Amino acid sequence: MLTRREALLGTAAGAAAAALLAATAATPALAEVQAADISTLPREKVTLVAPPFVHDHQQVATGGPKVVEFQLTVKEQPMVIDDDGTTMQAMTYNGSIPAPMMVVHEGDYVELTLVNPETNEMPHNVDFHAATGALGGAKLLDVNPGEHATIRFKATRAGTFVYHCAPAGMIPWHVVSGMSGTVMVLPRDGLKDEAGKPLKYDRIYYIGENEFYIPRDENGKFKKFDSLGDSYDETLKAMRGLIPTHVVFNGKVGALTGDNAMKANVGETVLFVHSQANRDTRPHIIGGHGDHVWEQGKFANPPAKDLETWFVRGGSAGAALYTFLQPGIYAYVNHNLIEAAELGATAHIMVEGKWNDDLMTQVKAPAPIAAY
Amino acid sequence: MKARVPATIAVIAAALAAAASGLSIAQHSGRARTAARLAPIETVTILPGAFTFRLPGEYLRNGKPVDAPTRTVSFQAGFDVMKYQVTAGDYARCVVDGACEAADGNAAGDMPVTGVSYRDAEAYAAWFSGRSGESWRLPTDEEWSFAAAERLHDDALGLADDGNPATRWLARYRSEAAGQAERDPQPKPRGHFGANSRGVFDIAGNVWEWTSTCYVNATLAPNAAVERSVENCGVRVVDGRHRGYMSTFIRDGRSGGCAAGLAPDNLGIRLVRDEPALVALLGWL
Numbered sequence: 001m002l003t004r005r006e007a008l009l010g011t012a013a014g015a016a017a018a019a020l021l022a023a024t025a026a027t028p029a030l031a032e033v034q035a036a037d038i039s040t041l042p043r044e045k046v047t048l049v050a051p052p053f054v055h056d057h058q059q060v061a062t063g064g065p066k067v068v069e070f071q072l073t074v075k076e077q078p079m080v081i082d083d084d085g086t087t088m089q090a091m092t093y094n095g096s097i098p099a100p101m102m103v104v105h106e107g108d109y110v111e112l113t114l115v116n117p118e119t120n121e122m123p124h125n126v127d128f129h130a131a132t133g134a135l136g137g138a139k140l141l142d143v144n145p146g147e148h149a150t151i152r153f154k155a156t157r158a159g160t161f162v163y164h165c166a167p168a169g170m171i172p173w174h175v176v177s178g179m180s181g182t183v184m185v186l187p188r189d190g191l192k193d194e195a196g197k198p199l200k201y202d203r204i205y206y207i208g209e210n211e212f213y214i215p216r217d218e219n220g221k222f223k224k225f226d227s228l229g230d231s232y233d234e235t236l237k238a239m240r241g242l243i244p245t246h247v248v249f250n251g252k253v254g255a256l257t258g259d260n261a262m263k264a265n266v267g268e269t270v271l272f273v274h275s276q277a278n279r280d281t282r283p284h285i286i287g288g289h290g291d292h293v294w295e296q297g298k299f300a301n302p303p304a305k306d307l308e309t310w311f312v313r314g315g316s317a318g319a320a321l322y323t324f325l326q327p328g329i330y331a332y333v334n335h336n337l338i339e340a341a342e343l344g345a346t347a348h349i350m351v352e353g354k355w356n357d358d359l360m361t362q363v364k365a366p367a368p369i370a371a372y
Numbered sequence: 373m374k375a376r377v378p379a380t381i382a383v384i385a386a387a388l389a390a391a392a393s394g395l396s397i398a399q400h401s402g403r404a405r406t407a408a409r410l411a412p413i414e415t416v417t418i419l420p421g422a423f424t425f426r427l428p429g430e431y432l433r434n435g436k437p438v439d440a441p442t443r444t445v446s447f448q449a450g451f452d453v454m455k456y457q458v459t460a461g462d463y464a465r466c467v468v469d470g471a472c473e474a475a476d477g478n479a480a481g482d483m484p485v486t487g488v489s490y491r492d493a494e495a496y497a498a499w500f501s502g503r504s505g506e507s508w509r510l511p512t513d514e515e516w517s518f519a520a521a522e523r524l525h526d527d528a529l530g531l532a533d534d535g536n537p538a539t540r541w542l543a544r545y546r547s548e549a550a551g552q553a554e555r556d557p558q559p560k561p562r563g564h565f566g567a568n569s570r571g572v573f574d575i576a577g578n579v580w581e582w583t584s585t586c587y588v589n590a591t592l593a594p595n596a597a598v599e600r601s602v603e604n605c606g607v608r609v610v611d612g613r614h615r616g617y618m619s620t621f622i623r624d625g626r627s628g629g630c631a632a633g634l635a636p637d638n639l640g641i642r643l644v645r646d647e648p649a650l651v652a653l654l655g656w657l
């Protein structure tokens with residue numbers, strides 16, 4: 001068992017290093033140069049929304065670079081992760097798994113305030129894969145319960161980038177407990193196809209995939225722990241086996257099905273951003289395709305075309321653009337179908353519109369073979 | 373479609389109703405014998421009656437999926453059904469006796485047993501019959517639907533063919549998804565979902581119940597008569613908030629369902645009892 005005191009002590013060395021780095025960053029010469037540039041830029045404060053939805057944003061930037069302000073508040077809370085009521089002691093940004101997606105344009109500055117309320121047990125931070133230096137900003141954002149901190153980083157590369165918690169000594173535990181999200185840095189002139197022609201989307205969905213490692217009791221039933229600290233030892237042992245008990249989209253088995261299924265219409269183009277902060281995955285739309293896919297999620301590379309399944313490396317986010325051509329219920333899965341059907345990695349998309357007989361038609365309905 | 377045993381029973385029951393009074397002694401002695409071995413099971417007597425029943429399965433007319441036709445089904449003798457679903461505690465006794473395999477559900481005691489397949493349900497019915505000296509079996513879809521009364525969900529979509537096959541898929545999905553996010557799929561202690569107008573508890577709650585009725589793919593003639601059908605008894609009807617079809621070995625409907633559909637929350641058991649007299653009579657025929 002890990003007490004809060006031990007957890008805090010575990011990061012003492014890291015905190016000292018962070019203080020040193022912070023002091024370096026604040027040396028007069030460096031600070032003056034940055035302050036002069038930044039103070040003239042327009043600012044925008046964005047209110048984040050819970051996935052699979054994404055806050056309103058421009059696809060093509062109309063002005064010059066700006067400073068975009070976001071806030072993440074860490075919420076440590078038990079969360080139910082399947083229909084059997086299996087409860088995980090989760091760690092989250094803003095209370096959702098995955099954490100909200102942030103959208104900016106290349107050349108913008110992301111200004112992130114991380115709040116760690118006093119009621120929490122653990123220290124937390126954020127490692128932005130979109131950022132450069134200081135372990136993705138984590139070194140400048142180490143906050144203990146009762147603290148908050150702010151960093152600003154320049155979005156220099158266009159693409160979808162994972163962000164996740166990375167506290168010294170406990171990184172994978174925080175990540176698989178729910179602390180990851182995505183930053184999407186769009187090119188200022190928007191997305192483009194392989195020939196440089198503009199691409200637009202009518203809807204965007206952010207699918208965060210997580211795998212969980214829930215310890216079992218002697219009867220094989222999932223255990224429930226009273227606190228985060230209580231869950232640590234056994235969860236770590238389960239993690240070391242590398243066999244997840246759950247692989248889910250949006251934090252829970254079935255979270256994006258039924259009433260909460262994603263929606264689209266025939267003729268609409270949808271951008272699906274798919275992140276997995278820890279483990280490889282392979283998104284696939286059953287009955288559909290990826291028209292333009294940035295498997296690695298980086299928009300300076302031309303998109304691959306007409307993919308059936310795309311590969312998203314653990315620790316990255318990919319983006320797939322698809323125009324729906326046929327109405328119906330689509331399953332959006334991790335095409336390791338065992339993970340999709342047995343462990344939870346299935347979402348549904350309800351698509352309305354006119355059926356295209358040319359693309360598909362039933363020539364002969366099921367009938368007894370004798371009657372054929 | 374094939375004639376079913378329960379229908380036969382109903383006919384015999386009507387013909388031999390006069391003999392019933394003479395059989396009550398055998399019935400009582402049967403109960404007395406079981407009392408020492410098994411806790412008495414509470415039942416509800418479903419009185420004779422008739423209702424409009426929508427046939428289970430998938431139906432095509434002119435090569436297009438349509439709502440299944442309805443038939444008037446009458447139960448001339450009535451039947452006894454378990455007042456509550458088989459509980460985890462009940463089922464555990466079958467496991468202890470070595471006649472049932474441990475269920476996958478995590479319920480215990482007075483909670484309904486879940487995580488059981490059709491095969492498990494059949495094994496339980498056989499064991500329970502042996503231990504009670506009575507004849508217990510899974511209900512047919514017709515019997516379950518009649519017992520469910522006002523809780524029966526009509527799975528007709530009432531849609532005209534618009535040349536768009538997806539219209540039915542979307543409507544079916546929407547109807548099964550309605551309110552799903554607000555509902556708790558966790559099994560509840562028995563009685564939680566209350567009784568229906570026939571006094572049957574927890575029917576169409578969040579535990580679906582296995583029936584003995586086979587899945588059927590059928591083609592309808594213009595007059596709605598079943599022109600031809602293919603029955604698949606490897607798949608049985610599961611009844612609950614909506615009607616479903618599951619392979620007989622599936623214990624968790626969420627794994628057994630298709631990729632783009634909505635599955636039952638849980639799979640459980642409720643049995644019906646054949647009158648001892650009728651079982652005996654059937655044996656003579």
Ligand SMILES: [Cu+2]
Binds near residue numbers: 122179
């Ligand atoms: Cu953390």
